[in-house]
Structure formats: structure tokens, C-alpha cells
Amino acid sequence: MMRNGEPVSMNDPEYAAAATLIADTWKKCEEINCIPRTCWELHDVIIEKLGIQLPETSNIVQPFHIDMASGLEVGENVFINYNCSMMSCGGITIEDGVQIGPNVMLVTTNHDFAKREWVLHKPIVIKKGAWIGGRSLILPGVTVGENAVVAGGAVVTKDVEPNTIVGGNPAKVIKRLDIK
Template identity: 50%
Template sequence: MEKQDVYERLKSGEPLNMYDPDFALAITDMVNARRVLHKINNEFHELDELPSLFEELLGEPFQERTVIMPPFYIDFGSQLKLGKQVFINHNCTCMTAGTIIIEDGVMIGPQVTLLTANHDFDDHNVLICKTVCIKKNAWIGARATILPGITIGENSVVAGGAVVTKDVEPNVVVGGNPAKVLKRLNE
């Protein structure tokens, strides 16, 4: 079994026990993330120094004009996929076992939480994951929470403090708990 196979299993929604030997393969990513995040979050860095640290965290080149403001929190760095011109403000938490995809031009406010994992109600050691996808030019307001399996549509806005429990269609503003459409854009 390869580490990438574990992530494919998680991304597909297959329940996986955290004590399964296959899951242990992914733990190296978690250890690496903790090591690199300690540097990012606990030392001062000029803005031009941050991209190389985030490349180390994510395991791939940082995209053009993409910025993540520390502090930043993530469990599996290799499972966050970022587009170009993405801005993530401080105190963002990404639980990425099931993969988070953030497309070009997305803006994420401070203290946003993006979740891909949940635990089985009958066995709390079992993870059940679903991918989160934030489409092009979406804007996620401060302290919003995006739950597992959610897609935020292109050009949509998630109001600050919203809890998104269902997919968000393109070109709308959603808010509340649970989030609902408040306004349609471009009409």
C-alpha cells in the first residue's frame, strides 16, 4: 500500500479506522506539517520568505500570487490543492484528510474552518471523509465553517460566521446556520 492510496480511499469516502496500518502511512505528512507549521507560526518571516515554507508544507510549488497569512493550521499538507491568486487570511484551519481544492481567485477571511473529515457515530476511531471544493473567485467570510463534501460555487460569497452544510450554487450569497441563499448575484 502506498501513501497516495490511503488518500484516495479517504477521498472516496471509504470509512477508515485511524488505527489501520494503512492510515499510519499518512501520519508522516501530519508530522511534517507540524514541523513546518511550527516554523511558519512561531517565527517572524518577511512575506517573500513564506512561499518557500508553504511549498515545503504542501509538497508542491506555490502558485502565482497566492498568499497564506500565518498563523495557519493544517493536518495533511499534501492534501491541500491551491490555485493561482488565492488569498487565505490568518487563523485558517484546514482538516484535509479527504482533500481540499481551492481554485483560482478565491479569497478566504480570517478564522475560517474547512473540514473534510467526520467520525463514524458507532466507532469514533473511524474517519469518513469527503472532499471540499471552493470554485473560482469565491469569497469565504470570516469565521465561516465549511463542512465535509461541500462545493462552493464559482463567484459565490459565504457570509461571515456561516455554517455551510449543503453545496452552494454559483453566483449567490449565503449566510446563517445552516447557510441559505440570501441573494443572487449578477441578476
Template identity: 45%
Template sequence: MSTRDIFQRELAGDTISLSDPEYPKIAALITEAQRVVAQMNTGYHDAAEVRALFSHLTGTQVDESFALLPPFYSDFGRNIRVGKNVFINHACEFMDRGGITIGDDVLIGPKVNLVTINHPLDPATRRSTHCAPIIIEKGAWLAAGVSVMPGVTIGENAVVAANAVVTRDVPANTVVGGIPARFIKHIDGARGQRDAG
């Protein structure tokens, strides 16, 4: 029998069943995340209040340069890590049980979905879950409506065009777009490109 707890097993990509004896630990954090998210999304909160609520959701103090425009949605919260000077626009959904790491100077557009969790294809076990982390490296920009799937790394300074669905890693200093996202062009590092939408 494994000596790892359910959180370690989940972050390692193990399949987690609802009948796992430790599953109530995950369920409790899901419930707490929903409480914090509901508080964040109700009424007006100034920037400092939003940072405090986001820090509570993640269990880690975020930098004062962090900015988020509610509403914001998360199924778990405790596996989100953000760097400095990160901006998250409104109506984003972070399903973070597999771990979401966002580097410094990242821009996240409105209605972006970061999904680290999946289900087995076998109907007999489909209510079980397995996870893989998402990593967004320094300076990347995810435009409006982007969806990033489990296990994907977005490279440094990369741009993901609006409404793209990212199913595989994005190299640094490139622009990708489409469904599934594909290479469009390289970014001129001296000037950068801001025409992805």
C-alpha cells in the same frame, strides 16, 4: 482485499480505522504537517518564505500570486491544492485529509475552517474517520469565521457571509449565510456584491 493504498481509500471516502495496518503512513504525514505548521507560525516570515513553507506543507509548488497571512493550521497538508491569485487570511484551519481544492481568485477570510473529515455516529467505531472533499470554485469569497463541512462545493463567484456554517453546496453567483447557511440573494455579475461582512 483492496489494492488501493490508505491514501487512495481515504480520498475515496472509505472509513479509516486507527488500527488499519497502513495508518502509520497517515500518522507520519500528520506529524510532518505539525512540524511545518509550527515553523510557519513561529516568528516573522516574508511572503516568499510563507509560500515556500506552504508549498512544502502541500507537497506542491504554489503560484507566486498566492498569499497567506499566518498563523495557519492544517492537520495534514498534502491534500490542499490552490490556484492563482488566492488569498488566505490569518488563523484559518484546513483539515484536508479528504482533499481541499481552491480555484483561482478565491478570497478566504480570517478564522475560516475547511473540514473534510468526520467520524461515524456509532460509538463503537467513532474513533475511525471518513472524508469527503471540499471544492471552492473560482472567484468565491468566504468571509470571516466561515466553517465549511465535508463534501461541500462553493460555486464560482459565490459569497459566504461571516460566521456561516456551510453544510451543502452553494450555487455559483449567490450569497449565503447563517447556521446552517441558506440562500440570501443572487450576485449581479456585472457589479458584484461585497457586503457580506
């Protein structure tokens, strides 16, 4: 239901299974983050403990935080810098060649404003060659276009066009890139 974007009540007995999976993933992340490792050592531990299909050419730097490992898809030549928080119940797709700076938050979950016990999920897609600057926040349902740049500290509430630089809160187009 989460992946389909359907509202889910946190009081629903079926939600308890998801909450248990999330808590288990948090625990595994905590265990992984407690032991300092090189990117190469960490790569294999992430695959082993979380089951994320992380290509050999891609790396995640610790510490990192994720709530549902099965909701994360990572392409080739991706670099995710330290302290990235990924709320991935709604699904996060990171395509080839993406660079993500430190302290970035990727959030696919929100609450219904009228019924706050209802959880809403929308996927995040970061297209090929995009660059997400440090301390950026990408909100549910956003697609960051191919070769786009999200300036550090931006709060991205809407889709980002390919080959653009966005920044601010809420993020707005700063410049269009001439990429061939």
C-alpha cells in the same frame, strides 16, 4: 483510502502511517508559524517545507494550520488570511481568484456516528472567484460555487450555488448575485 472517501479505522495499522504524516505536517506548520514573515517570504517557505504547489500569485498568511499538505491544491490569485485551519486529508481544491477571510475552517474529515473510531473523508471544492468570510466553517463534501459569497460566521453544510450569498447556521441563501 482517505482521498477515495472510504471509511478508515483509526485502529487500522495503515492509519498509523497517515497519522504520522499528519503529525509531521503539524510540526512543520508550527515551525513555520513561529517566525514572523511577510507573505512573500512565507510563500517560499510553504513551498520548501510543506511541498504545496503555491502559485507565485497566491498567498497564505500566518499563522495557518494544515494536516496533510498533499491534500491541498491552490489556484492563481488566491488569498488565504490568517489563522485558516485546513483539515485536508479528504482533499481541498481552491480555484483561481478565491479570497478566504481570517479564522476560516475547511474540514474534510468527520467520524462515523455509530463507530466513532472510523474516520470519513469528503473533499471540499471552492470554485473560481468565491469569497469565504471570516470565521466561516466549510464541512466535508461541500462545493462552493463560482463567485459565491459565504458570509462571515456561516456554517456551510451543503453545496453553495454559483453567484449566491449564503449565511447563517446552517448556511442558507440570502441573496442571488447578478454577476455577468
